[in-house]
Amino acid sequence: MNVELTRTNTMLVLDSTSDLSPELRADPNIRVVPLLVHFGDESLRDWEEIHPEQFYPRLQETSKLPTTSQPSVGQFLQVYREARKDFERVYSIHISAGLSGTVGSANTAAEEVPGVVPIDSGSASVGLALLADRLLLMLDEGVEEEIFLDYIQGYSERVGFLFMVDTLEYLQKGGRIGRASRIAGSLLSVKPLLTMRQGEVDLYKKVRGERKALSAVQGYFLERTTPDKPVFLAMAHAAAPGKAEAMLEVLRETDRTLDVRVRGHLGSVIGTYVGPGAIGLFFIQE
Amino acid sequence: MAITDSLFTAPRVRAVVTAGYQALEERRDEINDLNVYPVPDGDTGNNLALTVRAVLEDLRSLPDDSPADRVAASVSRAALMGARGNSGVILSQMVRGAMDALADADAFNDRAIVGAFSAANKAAYRAIRKPVEGTMLTVLREMSEAADDHQGEDHRQLITAVLRAGWDSVHRTPTLLSVLADAGVVDAGGFGLLVLLEGMVGGAEGPELTAGIDLDILAGKPESGRGGMREENVGEFAYCTSFLLLGEGVEPRPLEGSLENLGDSLLVVGDRGQVKVHIHTNDPGAVLSLATAKGSLREVEIDNMLVQTAEREARLSAHEHAAARIAPLNSRKAPKPATQVVAVVAGEGNKRLFQSMGAHLLVEGGQTMNPSAEELASALEAATADAVLILPNNSNVILAAEQARQMADREVHVVRTKSIQAGIMAMVAYDPESPAEINVEAMEDALDGLRTAEVTRAVRDSQLNGLQIREGQFLGLLDGELIVAEGEFEDAVTALVERLLEQPAEVLTVLLGESELGERPAAVLKGLAERYPDLEIEVHKGDQPHYPLLMAVE
Numbered sequence: 001m002n003v004e005l006t007r008t009n010t011m012l013v014l015d016s017t018s019d020l021s022p023e024l025r026a027d028p029n030i031r032v033v034p035l036l037v038h039f040g041d042e043s044l045r046d047w048e049e050i051h052p053e054q055f056y057p058r059l060q061e062t063s064k065l066p067t068t069s070q071p072s073v074g075q076f077l078q079v080y081r082e083a084r085k086d087f088e089r090v091y092s093i094h095i096s097a098g099l100s101g102t103v104g105s106a107n108t109a110a111e112e113v114p115g116v117v118p119i120d121s122g123s124a125s126v127g128l129a130l131l132a133d134r135l136l137l138m139l140d141e142g143v144e145e146e147i148f149l150d151y152i153q154g155y156s157e158r159v160g161f162l163f164m165v166d167t168l169e170y171l172q173k174g175g176r177i178g179r180a181s182r183i184a185g186s187l188l189s190v191k192p193l194l195t196m197r198q199g200e201v202d203l204y205k206k207v208r209g210e211r212k213a214l215s216a217v218q219g220y221f222l223e224r225t226t227p228d229k230p231v232f233l234a235m236a237h238a239a240a241p242g243k244a245e246a247m248l249e250v251l252r253e254t255d256r257t258l259d260v261r262v263r264g265h266l267g268s269v270i271g272t273y274v275g276p277g278a279i280g281l282f283f284i285q286e
Numbered sequence: 287m288a289i290t291d292s293l294f295t296a297p298r299v300r301a302v303v304t305a306g307y308q309a310l311e312e313r314r315d316e317i318n319d320l321n322v323y324p325v326p327d328g329d330t331g332n333n334l335a336l337t338v339r340a341v342l343e344d345l346r347s348l349p350d351d352s353p354a355d356r357v358a359a360s361v362s363r364a365a366l367m368g369a370r371g372n373s374g375v376i377l378s379q380m381v382r383g384a385m386d387a388l389a390d391a392d393a394f395n396d397r398a399i400v401g402a403f404s405a406a407n408k409a410a411y412r413a414i415r416k417p418v419e420g421t422m423l424t425v426l427r428e429m430s431e432a433a434d435d436h437q438g439e440d441h442r443q444l445i446t447a448v449l450r451a452g453w454d455s456v457h458r459t460p461t462l463l464s465v466l467a468d469a470g471v472v473d474a475g476g477f478g479l480l481v482l483l484e485g486m487v488g489g490a491e492g493p494e495l496t497a498g499i500d501l502d503i504l505a506g507k508p509e510s511g512r513g514g515m516r517e518e519n520v521g522e523f524a525y526c527t528s529f530l531l532l533g534e535g536v537e538p539r540p541l542e543g544s545l546e547n548l549g550d551s552l553l554v555v556g557d558r559g560q561v562k563v564h565i566h567t568n569d570p571g572a573v574l575s576l577a578t579a580k581g582s583l584r585e586v587e588i589d590n591m592l593v594q595t596a597e598r599e600a601r602l603s604a605h606e607h608a609a610a611r612i613a614p615l616n617s618r619k620a621p622k623p624a625t626q627v628v629a630v631v632a633g634e635g636n637k638r639l640f641q642s643m644g645a646h647l648l649v650e651g652g653q654t655m656n657p658s659a660e661e662l663a664s665a666l667e668a669a670t671a672d673a674v675l676i677l678p679n680n681s682n683v684i685l686a687a688e689q690a691r692q693m694a695d696r697e698v699h700v701v702r703t704k705s706i707q708a709g710i711m712a713m714v715a716y717d718p719e720s721p722a723e724i725n726v727e728a729m730e731d732a733l734d735g736l737r738t739a740e741v742t743r744a745v746r747d748s749q750l751n752g753l754q755i756r757e758g759q760f761l762g763l764l765d766g767e768l769i770v771a772e773g774e775f776e777d778a779v780t781a782l783v784e785r786l787l788e789q790p791a792e793v794l795t796v797l798l799g800e801s802e803l804g805e806r807p808a809a810v811l812k813g814l815a816e817r818y819p820d821l822e823i824e825v826h827k828g829d830q831p832h833y834p835l836l837m838a839v840e
Contacts, residue, residue, distance in 0.1 A: 100571070186642045188710060188713075208711075208792075209793045210792065
C-alpha cells in the first residue's frame with residue numbers, strides 16, 4: 001500500500017533540538033515538542049521560555065551547568081492526538097538516540113496513537129531543520145511514502161556534518177562526548193572538528209587556530225560535494241555570529257553552488273552540550 | 287530489641303567514627319595513589335574519607351541521648367547518602383549491614399561483633415552484581431570469617447584477630463588480582479577499610495576498647511609501594527555517575543535491571559522510595575533520563591574518570607623519583623588503541639603535555655641526555671598496541687629511534703620530530719584509533735609549515751654563523767639554526783621572534799623551561815602580546831633544562 005503524502009494529509013512533529021528557523025517553526029505542517037532546560041530548580045521550555053539570546057549569557061554566568069531533559073510521553077501524546085485530528089499521517093522525527101532519550105518518549109507515545117511514525121533521525125540541531133526543509137518540499141509536490149521514508153532513513157548517512165567547538169568541556173560534562181572522549185584532556189588548546197558517526201559524536205580532525213580549522217572545514221566540504229548540483233546547507237552558531245559568517249565565507253570561496261536553507265542559532269538544549277562559540281554545519285546534495 | 291550496653295551511645299560512636307575518619311584523612315593521599323583497580327573510580331582515599339565524613343557530620347547533629355537503634359539508623363542513612371565512588375558505596379553497604387545487626391543486638395559483645403561483620407559482609411556482596419575478589423569485599427569477608435573463628439573470645443582478642451586477618455587479606459589482594467600484582471600495589475579499598483577500622487579501634491576508644499588489643503599488628507601494615515613500570519588499566523567506561531533517586535515508585539531491583547546495560551560497576555542500593563545509584567557509563571545522559579522517569583534526582587555527580595586518571599598520573603609522576611627512566615604514562619585505553627606513541631621528552635611540564643595528548647610511554651631524554659636504542663626498544667615492548675610511533679623530538683635521537691624500530695617485534699614508525707615543539711604539534715594530529723600510516727601522514731601534515739625557535743645560553747666563547755659569541759650570552763635559534771646572540775635575554779627573544787614571525791602565523795606556542803630568569807620570560811611574553819595583538823600566544827610550563835624558552839608557530 002503506497003500512500004501519497006502531501007501537505008493535506010501529513011504532519012511533521014519535531015523536537016526543539018531541531019533549532020528551527022522562525023519560518024519552519026511557523027509552518028502549518030510542523031509541530032515542535034520542547035525539551036526542558038534546567039538551571040537549578042528552574043525549568044524552562046527550550047525555544048519557548050528560553051531563547052539563545054538569554055541562554056548563552058546565562059550559561060557563561062552560571063557556575064553550575066544547566067541540565068536538560070527530554071519531553072515527557074504525555075507531551076508527545078497531546079501533540080500526536082491533536083495532529084491526528086487533521087492529518088492522516090504523522091511523522092515524528094527526532095534527535096539521535098545516541099544524544100537524547102527524546103525518541104524513546106516519542107516511541108512510547110506513538111504506541112498509543114495509530115498513524116504516528118516515530119523516527120530516530122541520527123542527526124541533531126539544524127541538521128533536523130534541514131531535513132524538515134527537504135521533507136516539506138516533497139510534501140509540496142506530493143511524494144510516495146516509500147520515497148519519503150527512504151530519504152529520512154538515508155539522511156544521517158548522506159548529510160555532511162561538522163561542528164566546531166571552542167572547548168570539549170561542555171560535551172564532556174554533559175556526557176555527550178561519545179567517541180571524541182579520546183582527545184579530551186589535552187592541556188594544549190586544540191580546535192576539535194567533530195562529526196557524528198552511528199549517531200554519536202566522533203572526531204573528524206584536530207587543528208590549532210581558527211584559520212586552520214576553517215581550511216579543514218573547506219576541505220571536508222569539497223570532499224563531500226560536487227560542483228554540478230546545488231548544495232543545500234544549514235548552519236547555526238552558539239553566540240558566535242562572526243565565526244559562522246567566516247565559515248560560510250570559506251564555503252562561498254569554493255566553486256560549489258550554495259543554497260543556504262537554514263541559518264540561525266543553536267538552541268539552549270544543544271547549547272548546553274556544545275557551549276558558547278560552537279558552530280554547526282550541515283549540507284546535502286540531492 | 288535494641289542494645290542497652292553503654293558502649294553504643296551517640297557520643298561514643300561519634301568518637302569512634304571521628305578517630306576512623308582522622309586515620310583515613312591522614313593516609314588519604316597514600317590510599318589515593320593505590321587506586322589502580324578494579325576500576326578507575328576517582329580516588330579511593332577521597333571517596334572513603336568523604337563517605338565517612340558524611341557519617342560524622344550526621345552524628346554531630348544527633349542528640350547525645352539518642353537511643354542505640356536511632357544511632358544505628360542514622361549512621362546507615364548518612365553513609366548511604368554520603369557515599370561517593372565505588373569504594374564509598376560499598377563501604378556504605380557494609381556500614382548498613384553492620385548497623386542493622388548492631389541495632390538488633392542486645393549487648394556490645396563478641397556475638398554482636400561477629401554478627402555485625404557477617405551482616406556487613408552479606409550486605410556488601412549483595413550490593414555488587416559481579417563481585418571481584420582481591421578487593422575490599424574479599425578483605426571484609428576474610429575478616430568476617432576470622433570473627434566467626436574467634437567467637438566466644440573476649441571482644442578485645444576478637445578485634446585483634448579480626449584486624450590481623452584484615453591486614454593479611456590486604457597483603458594477599460595482589461595474588462587475587464593480577465593488575466594489583468603488576469602494579470606492585472595492594473587493593474586501595476581494602477587498605478582504606480583497614481585504615482578506617484584500625485583508626486576506629488586504636489583511636490578514640492583508647493584505653494577502654496583497645497586495652498589488650500595487640501596494636502603491634504598495626505605496625506605490620508603493608509608497604510603501599512608503587513611499581514616502577516605500570517600501565518593503567520582503565521575500564522571502557524569514561525564517566526563515574528552517581529545520584530540519589532527519591533520517589534514513591536522507586537525500587538532498587540527493577541532500576542538495577544534497566545540500568546544494567548548502560549555501563550558497568552553498577553551499584554543500586556537502598557530501599558523502596560530512596561535509592562543510591564553508582565555506575566560507570568559512557569552515557570550519563572541516558573542513565574539520568576532513565577532515572578528521572580522514575581523519581582526525583584538529588585546529588586547528581588558525574589566525573590570523567592579518564593581525566594581523573596590522568597590527573598592522578600600527573601600527581602604521581604610529579605613526585606616519582608626517576609628510578610626508571612622510562613615512565614609509563616597514559617591511561618586512555620577506552621577501546622584498544624590502534625596506534626600508540628612513544629615519545630622522548632625532557633621536563634615535567636612537557637611530559638604532562640604529551641601525556642594529556644595521549645602519549646602512551648615517555649622516555650626521559652633530550653638535548654643533553656639522549657636515550658639509548660635499547661631504552662627506546664624496551665619502551666616499544668611495553669606498548670600494548672600492534673603499531674607504535676616513536677617521536678624522537680631531537681635530531682640526536684632519530685637514529686637511536688630507527689635502531690629501536692628494527693629491534694622491535696611489531697610495526698613501528700619513526701616520525702622524525704627534531705624538537706619538543708615539533709613533537710607536541712605532531713601529537714595534536716594523533717588519533718589513537720587510527721592506523722599507524724594514517725597517523726604518520728597526519729603528523730607529517732601537521733609538521734609541514736611548522737617553525738620552531740629556541741633560546742638558550744652560550745656555555746663558552748665561540749664563533750658561529752658569523753656571530754661572535756661570549757660565554758653566558760643568550761642565543762636564539764630558528765629552526766635549529768643559530769641566528770641571534772645577545773647579552774640580554776629580552777633582546778635575544780625580541781630579535782628571534784621578529785624573525786620567527788616573518789611569515790604570518792596564527793598561534794605562537796611557548797614552553798617555559800627551567801631557568802634562573804625569574805619573572806623575565808613572563809614579562810617578555812607580555813611585551814610580545816602587546817606588540818602582536820593578532821597573535822594568539824599560548825604559554826605552557828615545559829620545565830625543560832637549559833632552554834628558558836622553546837617556541838613554535840604554525
